[in-house]
Amino acid sequence: MIPLPLARIAEITSGALSGMADPRAVVRGPVVIDSREAAPGSLFVAYTGARVDGHDFAAQALRAGAVAVLASRPVEGPAIIVPDATAALAELATAQAAALTAATVIGVTGSAGKTTTKDLLARLTARIGPTIAPAGNHNNEIGHPLTVLKADAATRYLVLELSARTIGNIADLARIAPPRIGVVLNVGTAHIGVFGGKEAIAKAKGELVEALPGDGVAVLNADDPLVRAMASRTSARVTLFGRGEDAAIRAEEITVDERGRAAFTLRTPSGAAPVRLRLYGAHAVDNALAAAAAGYELGLPVATIAEELSQAEPRSRWRMEVTDRPDGVTIVNDAYNANPDSMRAAFEALGTLGRGRRRFAVIAALRELGEDSQALNTEVGRLAATSGLAGLVVAGSDAAPVLEGAHEEARRLAAAGGPPGAGGPPLITHVPDAQAAAAELGRWLRPGDVVLVKGPRAMGLERTAELLLGGAAQ
Missing domain, CATH: 3.40.1390.10 (MurE/MurF, N-terminal domain)
Structure with missing residues (x-):
C-alpha cells in the first residue's frame, strides 16, 4: 500500500x-x-x-x-x-489505483479458469516487473479492492481476477482499477440460474472489454463464439487466442500424457516454442494460451512464455490437485467449485489419468442453475455413470436429480453387460456429507485406484480429499 x-x-x-x-x-x-x-x-x-x-x-x-x-x-x-465499509474500501482502493501511475492493470474474467489463468499470468509478469495478484480467487467487491491495496509505488503489474454475480459487478470492479489489458476466457454455465442464460452471462463478462481504453488490449477466446463477439464492444486492439488457425496465439500439436498433463507447440506471430504443462487436464491448455496471449502483448519473448508456462505448478488449492498416496491410490482434489462445464472437464481428465485403473468419483449436486437445475444435475449423474467408474458416491441432501441420472444410465449399462468400470454400471451410493463420502470410499479403495473429488464449494468436498489422504477434517 x-x-x-x-x-x-x-x-x-x-x-x-x-x-x-x-x-x-x-x-x-x-x-x-x-x-x-x-x-x-x-x-x-x-x-x-x-x-x-x-x-x-x-x-x-x-x-x-x-x-x-x-x-x-x-x-x-x-x-x-x-x-458503508464495502463502499469505503472501494473508494480507498480506487484512490490508490489512481496513484499507481507506473503500473499496468490486467483483468481476467470468464465462467471457468479465472484463477488458474491469473496465477499463470502473474508468473509471466513477474519476469518483467514487481507484480501483485490476488491470493486464491479474491475477485469480488471485497477481495478485489483488498488486492489493489497491496500494491505500492514499486508495483509494475496488477493481475486481477474479476467475477460477476449480477450485471454491473465487473463494471464496478473495473472502475476501481481500470484495466489496460482485459482477458475473457469463456462463457459457460456457472451461475446460469442467477443470470438467466448464457447471453446474460456474456453481457456481464463483456463489461471487462467495455472498460478498456482505446490504446488497451482485449485478449479474447477465439474458440468461444460469445467471447469472440465481444470484439465489437471495445475500441481496444483485439488479440485472439485458441486452438484454431485464425487465433494469433494458438496451440498446435496438442498431446496429453498418462497423468493428464498437456504438451503443445505455442504459436505466435513472431515464432513458436514447445510447452509441457505441469497442470492437470487438457482444459489447462486454454488457460495457458490466455496467459500467453497477455504476456505476448506485454512484450515477453515466446521462449520465455513457454519456459514459464512449462515450469508453473498449481498455486491455488483444491483445483485439480493430484496426490499419490503411499499405497498407490491417486486422489484428484478438484473440489473448489463446480459447474456443468468444469464437471465435464474433470471427468475427461479422470479418464486420462485413470486409464487402466479402477476409477471412483465423489460428486454433489450443482447449484445456482435456476430453472434448469434438475435437468442439468440429471445430466451430471448420467455423465458420471458413463465415465467408466467402478464406483460413484453422491453427497448431499439435494442429490436426487444426480442420482436419478446416474441410476438411469446404470440400468442401461447393466442391460448391455460388463463389469463395473469396464463398460458396465458403477456401484452407486448416496451419503449425507463429505465425511461420510470419505468413509464409504475407504471401504472400496485398494492400491492403484484413482478418485476424483468434485462438487460445489458449499458442499465442502475438499474435506473428503483431505480425509482420504490421511488428514483431519477442516
Whole structure:
C-alpha cells in the first residue's frame, strides 16, 4: 500500500475520525478484514457479516498494531467511521489505483479458469516487473479492492481476477482499477440460474472489454463464439487466442500424457516454442494460451512464455490437485467449485489419468442453475455413470436429480453387460456429507485406484480429499 495518513483516508472515504485517532498517524499496510492478519501499520476493516461482526474484533486488531479501524460504528480505539465499509474500501482502493501511475492493470474474467489463468499470468509478469495478484480467487467487491491495496509505488503489474454475480459487478470492479489489458476466457454455465442464460452471462463478462481504453488490449477466446463477439464492444486492439488457425496465439500439436498433463507447440506471430504443462487436464491448455496471449502483448519473448508456462505448478488449492498416496491410490482434489462445464472437464481428465485403473468419483449436486437445475444435475449423474467408474458416491441432501441420472444410465449399462468400470454400471451410493463420502470410499479403495473429488464449494468436498489422504477434517 502507498502510505497514507488517517486524515487522508478519512477524506477519501468520506469518513470521520473517532476514538482519539491521530490524523497524522500513517497507515502503511496491509489493509485486512481478518483481525488475525493485523500487523503494525495496518488498517483493519470491520465488516458485519451473517455470522461474525468485525467490530467485535477491533480491539484485537489494534493490539496487533493496526493504526485504526475502518468501521460503520464507533469502537474502543482509533477509528474512521463510514456509512458503508464495502463502499469505503472501494473508494480507498480506487484512490490508490489512481496513484499507481507506473503500473499496468490486467483483468481476467470468464465462467471457468479465472484463477488458474491469473496465477499463470502473474508468473509471466513477474519476469518483467514487481507484480501483485490476488491470493486464491479474491475477485469480488471485497477481495478485489483488498488486492489493489497491496500494491505500492514499486508495483509494475496488477493481475486481477474479476467475477460477476449480477450485471454491473465487473463494471464496478473495473472502475476501481481500470484495466489496460482485459482477458475473457469463456462463457459457460456457472451461475446460469442467477443470470438467466448464457447471453446474460456474456453481457456481464463483456463489461471487462467495455472498460478498456482505446490504446488497451482485449485478449479474447477465439474458440468461444460469445467471447469472440465481444470484439465489437471495445475500441481496444483485439488479440485472439485458441486452438484454431485464425487465433494469433494458438496451440498446435496438442498431446496429453498418462497423468493428464498437456504438451503443445505455442504459436505466435513472431515464432513458436514447445510447452509441457505441469497442470492437470487438457482444459489447462486454454488457460495457458490466455496467459500467453497477455504476456505476448506485454512484450515477453515466446521462449520465455513457454519456459514459464512449462515450469508453473498449481498455486491455488483444491483445483485439480493430484496426490499419490503411499499405497498407490491417486486422489484428484478438484473440489473448489463446480459447474456443468468444469464437471465435464474433470471427468475427461479422470479418464486420462485413470486409464487402466479402477476409477471412483465423489460428486454433489450443482447449484445456482435456476430453472434448469434438475435437468442439468440429471445430466451430471448420467455423465458420471458413463465415465467408466467402478464406483460413484453422491453427497448431499439435494442429490436426487444426480442420482436419478446416474441410476438411469446404470440400468442401461447393466442391460448391455460388463463389469463395473469396464463398460458396465458403477456401484452407486448416496451419503449425507463429505465425511461420510470419505468413509464409504475407504471401504472400496485398494492400491492403484484413482478418485476424483468434485462438487460445489458449499458442499465442502475438499474435506473428503483431505480425509482420504490421511488428514483431519477442516
